[in-house]
Amino acid sequence: KKDGKSDIDANELYAELMFLQNFMPKENIGPVEILKFLKRHDHFPNACIAYRVLLTIPVTVASAERSFSKLKLLKSYMCTTMTQQRLTDLATIALESNLLDKIGYEDIIE
Numbered sequence: 001k002k003d004g005k006s007d008i009d010a011n012e013l014y015a016e017l018m019f020l021q022n023f024m025p026k027e028n029i030g031p032v033e034i035l036k037f038l039k040r041h042d043h044f045p046n047a048c049i050a051y052r053v054l055l056t057i058p059v060t061v062a063s064a065e066r067s068f069s070k071l072k073l074l075k076s077y078m079c080t081t082m083t084q085q086r087l088t089d090l091a092t093i094a095l096e097s098n099l100l101d102k103i104g105y106e107d108i109i110e
Contacts, residue, residue, distance in 0.1 A: 013046040020047055031055055070094040 031051060038048040093100060
């Protein structure tokens with residue numbers, strides 16, 4: 001809700017979800033596939049918003065806790081010589097290390 005207005009009408013969402021049960025394919029599909037299905041058909045605006053919110057909420061807070069832990073280590077290690085931009089860049093590298101492993105060093109140097 002914002003300023004007393006809601007993005008989703010609860011009664012309409014309930015009706016959409018009840019209709020969606022019969023309209024969806026019967027095979028087991030995940031939430032991302034359901035969202036793609038909803039976007040293709042464009043008849044379920046409330047359900048589409050609800051699924052987008054569902055998919056953006058982290059399942060656990062462990063990744064957020066690891067982020068703060070790594071940030072604390074980085075900040076204490078290089079506290080005196082680091083600008084905010086450099087701290088942000090190093091935190092991004094530390095948090096996205098699995099993505100960084102896929103990038104070749106030659107590409108970075110170029």
